[in-house]
Amino acid sequence: MKKVEHIGIAVKSLASANDLFTKLFGTAPYKSEKVEREGVTTSFFKMGDAKIELLQATNPDSAVSKFIEKRGEGIHHIAFEVTDIKAEMARLEKEGFVLLNKEPQKGADNKLICFLHPKGTNGMLVELCQEIK
Numbered sequence: 042m043k044k045v046e047h048i049g050i051a052v053k054s055l056a057s058a059n060d061l062f063t064k065l066f067g068t069a070p071y072k073s074e075k076v077e078r079e080g081v082t083t084s085f086f087k088m089g090d091a092k093i094e095l096l097q098a099t100n101p102d103s104a105v106s107k108f109i110e111k112r113g114e115g116i117h118h119i120a121f122e123v124t125d126i127k128a129e130m131a132r133l134e135k136e137g138f139v140l141l142n143k144e145p146q147k148g149a150d151n152k153l154i155c156f157l158h159p160k161g162t163n164g165m166l167v168e169l170c171q172e173i174k
Contacts, residue, residue, distance in 0.1 A: 042121040042122070042123055042129070042169075043121070043122045043123060043124060044090060044091070044121070044122050045091050045119060045120070045121060045122075046091065046092065046120040046121055046122040046152075046168075046170050047085070047091060047092035047093060047094045047119075047120045047150075047170075048091070048092075048093055048094070048116060048118075048119050048120070049094045049095075049096055049116070049117040049118040049119070049120065049166075049168070050093060050094065050095050050096065050114070050115065050116055050117060051096050051097075051098075051105045051108050051109050051114055051115060051116075051117040052095050052096065052097050052109075052114050053097070053109060053114055054097065055073070055082055055084055055095055055097035058084070058095045058097070059084050059095065062086055062093065062095065066086055066088065066093075068086065068087075070084040070085055070086050070095075071085055071086070071087055072084070072085045072150065073085075074149045074150065075099065076148060076149050077099075078146065078147070079103065079104065079105070079148070079149075080098060080099050080100045080102065080103025080104070080105065080106070081096045081097060081098055081099055081103060081105050081149075082096075082097050082099055083095065083096055083097075083149045083150075085149075085150060092150075094120075094149065094150075096117060105117060117166060118156070118165070118166035118167065118168050119165060119166075119167060119168070120154075120167075120168035120169070120170050121167065121168070121169060121170070122170055122171070122172075123169050123170065123171050124171070125171070126145045126153050126154075126155060126169055126170070126171040127145065129169055130145070130155050130169065133157065133169075137161065138157050138158070138161045138162070139157065139158035139160065139161050140155055140156070140157060140158070141155070141156040141157065141158055142154075142155045142156060145169075145171070147173070148168075148170065151172060151173050152170040152171060152172060152173060153170065153171045153173055154168055154169065154170045154171075155168070155169045156168050156169075157169070
């Protein structure tokens, strides 16, 4: 793992959260994107070398919708940049971590992604991400 790539924050209203974080950070989001497969619309803020990803559910069955229903708005996941996502997935599975994806998926912000089950990571949803070349 190379670095923290981004922190994902689940929000009820992307418009309201964008306003709040624009005021907080003093800069507007650089990108917004809908990820149909995950049932979310995202918004990204650049913070030095890392990013903040706001996630609003687009359907009631999405993981983000269920997260907000159970825990309320807040930190949803932490993402780590990796050089070779398939090799990192194999390494982590060998170490006993449970992967929520058997193959990398296309995620937001031009990334291949894979999530680790939070039961094996002290309750935190962990995302691996690799830039798509």
